[in-house]
Amino acid sequence: xxxxxxxxxxVKSFIAELIKLYPAVYGPVAKGKSxxxxxxxxxxxxxxxxxxxxxxxxxxxxxxxxxxxKFDMPPNPKAESVVEFxxxxxxxxxxxxxxxxxxxxxxxxxxxxxxxxxxxxxHTVIIGIDCVPxxxxxxxxxxxxxxxxxxxxxxxxLGDQVLVDVLTEKGKEVISKIETKPASSxxxxxxxxxxxxxxxxFTAKFTGPAQLLPLxxxxxxxxxxxxxxxxxxxxxxxxxxxxxTCYCFDVTDELALSMKKGDRVRKWDGCQLAGxxxxxxxxxxxEEPGARVRHRYHRKFKYHVDSHSMTFCTGxxxxxxxxxxxxxxxxxxxxxxxxxxECKA
Amino acid sequence: MSKPRIAFFxxxxxxxxxxxxxxxxxxxLDLLALVDIVQFREAMTEADWNFDIAFVEGSITREQDEPxxxxxxxxxxxVIAIGAxxxxxxxxxxxxAMPVDKAKEIVYGNKKDAFxxxxxxxxxxxxxxxxxxxxxxxxxxxxxxxxxxxxxxxKPPDHDYPVCQECRLRENExxxxxxxxxxxxxxxxxxDAIEPTxxxxxxxxxxxxxxxxxxxxxxxLEKHGLTIEDISKYMTIFNSFQxxxxxx
Numbered sequence: 083x084x085x086x087x088x089x090x091x092x093v094k095s096f097i098a099e100l101i102k103l104y105p106a107v108y109g110p111v112a113k114g115k116s117x118x119x120x121x122x123x124x125x126x127x128x129x130x131x132x133x134x135x136x137x138x139x140x141x142x143x144x145x146x147x148x149x150x151x152k153f154d155m156p157p158n159p160k161a162e163s164v165v166e167f168x169x170x171x172x173x174x175x176x177x178x179x180x181x182x183x184x185x186x187x188x189x190x191x192x193x194x195x196x197x198x199x200x201x202x203x204x205h206t207v208i209i210g211i212d213c214v215p216x217x218x219x220x221x222x223x224x225x226x227x228x229x230x231x232x233x234x235x236x237x238x239x240l241g242d243q244v245l246v247d248v249l250t251e252k253g254k255e256v257i258s259k260i261e262t263k264p265a266s267s268x269x270x271x272x273x274x275x276x277x278x279x280x281x282x283x284f285t286a287k288f289t290g291p292a293q294l295l296p297l298x299x300x301x302x303x304x305x306x307x308x309x310x311x312x313x314x315x316x317x318x319x320x321x322x323x324x325x326x327t328c329y330c331f332d333v334t335d336e337l338a339l340s341m342k343k344g345d346r347v348r349k350w351d352g353c354q355l356a357g358x359x360x361x362x363x364x365x366x367x368x369e370e371p372g373a374r375v376r377h378r379y380h381r382k383f384k385y386h387v388d389s390h391s392m393t394f395c396t397g398x399x400x401x402x403x404x405x406x407x408x409x410x411x412x413x414x415x416x417x418x419x420x421x422x423x424e425c426k427a
Numbered sequence: 428m429s430k431p432r433i434a435f436f437x438x439x440x441x442x443x444x445x446x447x448x449x450x451x452x453x454x455x456l457d458l459l460a461l462v463d464i465v466q467f468r469e470a471m472t473e474a475d476w477n478f479d480i481a482f483v484e485g486s487i488t489r490e491q492d493e494p495x496x497x498x499x500x501x502x503x504x505x506v507i508a509i510g511a512x513x514x515x516x517x518x519x520x521x522x523x524a525m526p527v528d529k530a531k532e533i534v535y536g537n538k539k540d541a542f543x544x545x546x547x548x549x550x551x552x553x554x555x556x557x558x559x560x561x562x563x564x565x566x567x568x569x570x571x572x573x574x575x576x577x578x579x580x581x582k583p584p585d586h587d588y589p590v591c592q593e594c595r596l597r598e599n600e601x602x603x604x605x606x607x608x609x610x611x612x613x614x615x616x617x618x619d620a621i622e623p624t625x626x627x628x629x630x631x632x633x634x635x636x637x638x639x640x641x642x643x644x645x646x647x648l649e650k651h652g653l654t655i656e657d658i659s660k661y662m663t664i665f666n667s668f669q670x671x672x673x674x675x
Contacts, residue, residue: 114600137598146596316640316647318591318612320601337575339457348597355588356638371640404595406603406612406647 083230084248086262087269093244094239095126096260097173103259106170108142110135119172130174134398136325137195138179139172140186142200144350150198150333151346159370171256172210178221178396180210182326188390189329207252210236212276215283218399220412223288225396227277228357234385238274256412262266286402286412290419292393295383300420307417312372314407315354321401321409322352327394330358348400353377379414431578434466434478435467436499438485438492439519439547443564444510445469445484451567458571480505480577481558486512486519486547493553500554505577508549508556509570511563515634516668519547520564524667549668556584563632564663566618586617587637590629594620603626608651610661613639631665 088096101107101122109128111120117132119139137146154160175183183203190199208235209231211409221227229236234253236244245265248257322328332351337344351358354375368374382395395411402410435445449470452460466476481503486497500506511517522530523546531539549554560566560573560583573583590611594601602609602623609628611620615636622629635641641662648658 115605116600118598135602137595141598146598164499313640314643316589316612316643317636317638318589320591320595320612323592323595337579339461339571339575341461341575341578355592356636357587358454371638403604404601407643 084254085265085270086242086246086248086257087240087265088260088262090239090242090244090248092260094125095212097122097128099259100162100171100173100256101125105168105172108139108170109173115221118175118239122173124227128174130211131214132174133213133219134176134400134403136400137183137324138400139175140179140182140326142170142172143183143186144190144199144205144329144331147342147347147349149345150319150348152343153335153346154343155337155341165198165201167198167205169203169207171203171207171209175208175213175233176208176213176398177227177328178219178225178398180208180229180232180236181221181225181396183208185327185386185390185392185394185396186329187232188392199314207256208233209256212236212238212280215280216399217285218402218410219397220286220288220399221397222281222284222287223397223412223415224393227280238268238273238276240276243269245269245273267379286399287355288408288412288419289416292383292395293387293416295393295415295418296387299380299384302418302421305418305421307421308372308376308412310372311375311409311414312370314409315371316376316406317354317356317371317374318406319352319355320404320406322354323350324400324404325352326396326398327374327382327398328352375409375414379411383415430461430463431480432465432475432478432524433462433480433482433574434464434475434503435468435470435482436466436481436483436485436495437468438483438496438513439488439511439548440485440512441453442469442484444513444562445482447564447567448482448496448570451571454571454638458574468496468634476502476503481508482507483504484509484513484551485550486516487550488519488545488547489543490545496550496553503616505557506550506554507558507560507573507583508551508576509560509565511561511632511634511665513550514559514561515666516547516549517632517665520668521663523547524663527618537557558587561586561615561633562618563654565620568619569617584617586633588616589616589636590614590616590620590623590633592616593618597624599623602626603647606651608648608653608657608661610644612647613644627669630661635666 095145108119109122110117110132111127112129117135119135149164151163190196234250238248330351331348333348335344335346360366388392465478481499508514512519576583593616607628608630611629613627613634613635614631645658
């Protein structure tokens with residue numbers, strides 16, 4: 083990895099240059115009191131001092147809704163798959179969302195690679211940026227704070243200057259558009275200090291190591307925490323719809339009003355919605371909200387850890403912020419750790 | 428093969444759902460390529476009783492409504508309830524909480540005896556209904572999707588998922604996160620979260636999802652500073668008609 087430095091005052095012209103060079107540049111912009119990723123028309127629109135966007139930037143790799151096939155109905159039936167993509171830059175991506183994209187890269191290249199995702203991913207440049215946690219952030223409990231891969235370049239605000247970690251060829255090309263200097267040991271030391279200081283800012287923490295949760299979960303299938311959360315859960319599905327690592331979708335065929343042709347559409351879906359596990363025979367194999375909460379938790383902290391050795395929660399805090407009844411994975415995790423501790427005592 | 432014949436009828440309502448059908452301006456010609464409209468008081472003078480699908484708006488609130496509704500049922504192969512009034516008695520059912528005479532007095536004052544009115548009910552308390560298009564008013568796309576589904580013999584969409592799903596996918600700022608009480612989490616979607624998208628909270632016009640966690644939702648609204656009276660208003664503006672009342 084190459085490390086360079088740019089003047090902070092040059093960031094704006096850097097973004098402006100990217101907007102000129104790439105068909106699409108996306109970044110964090112204000113929406114009401116919140117922030118969303120949106121197309122940047124002007125470098126000044128970007129709001130880099132944000133905590134978290136409503137939806138994660140994953141939406142540019144796997145849109146909320148996309149047409150995956152166009153078809154004609156009989157008598158001349160025809161079907162053609164659709165993959166829409168363009169060269170795009172996502173700027174201002176936080177470490178939690180970078181990690182989430184890395185996890186999605188793994189999933190989307192598993193047994194049955196997802197062409198639509200992979201085409202978009204291949205045409206995407208990711209520019210990461212360091213951040214300051216709030217009371218809902220808990221990435222320090224589930225991942226390494228130092229962002230070492232999953233991006234093309236990563237920016238760390240050092241005050242008057244910005245440290246630029248350049249990881250990939252695409253990153254080198256992007257950074258060549260602006261004047262930078264090689265980073266000195268002083269710059270790197272400052273970055274280390276900032277990371278140390280950041281560690282102290284987290285108020286939401288797991289009481290045990292996240293990597294141990296697959297073991298801790300053994301024997302806790304019937305733990306009271308699931309029913310307690312199930313009683314509170316409204317099954318509104320927001321937690322899974324805002325999650326940067328969730329990738330479940332539903333596929334429907336939408337006929338044009340002419341009834342002669344149509345689109346096959348995939349749309350985000352999620353396991354916390356009551357109908358997600360409802361099957362053709364009329365059964366719902368996760369009928370109780372508590373069973374759904376438990377399933378989601380195991381998807382984040384057990385099943386994928388067993389199969390991919392990675393925790394599928396990045397601690398971004400979106401599910402917590404959006405849950406109308408304040409269900410959060412920190413509380414659940416700590417109850418999982420706690421009951422184990424009681425049993426051992 | 429001749430085109431299916433469809434007809435529109437209304438009982439106690441504002442006829443706003445039928446207006447939504449007329450509002451499908453860009454799609455009306457395509458719609459007419461698929462079906463013949465043979466009765467539609469809001470749009471045409473002719474009234475033919477030979478039809479396949481009846482779309483019925485409005486609640487049943489008078490005794491004389493019943494034979495008319497039964498006549499529609501007999502004539503139609505399929506009956507679809509359109510709108511909150513027809514499907515779940517909606518706003519009309521608010522008055523069921525007080526004696527009919529008192530409700531009439533509030534609405535008609537000293538002319539109250541000139542009007543007949545009884546208990547407000549959804550149409551499925553009187554006849555069998557084959558499908559529902561919820562909402563106050565109905566969503567135009569939802570109406571067109573339902574017509575399409577019926578023409579190909581599919582079950583119409585039931586949208587048994589909360590408003591929050593479409594609201595999040597549109598990346599609206601969640602009103603609950605900025606302190607505005609909203610019924611989105613337990614209200615049936617399919618409206619593309621039209622209210623929250625424009626900043627007003629959902630008030631439940633499409634009915635509750637089938638697995639609504641009402642108890643937890645009440646507690647959540649209380650945390651947002653609503654009093655029991657406020658919560659009761661939120662919960663009953665559209666959703667006061669209880670299933671048991673259907674047999675009353």
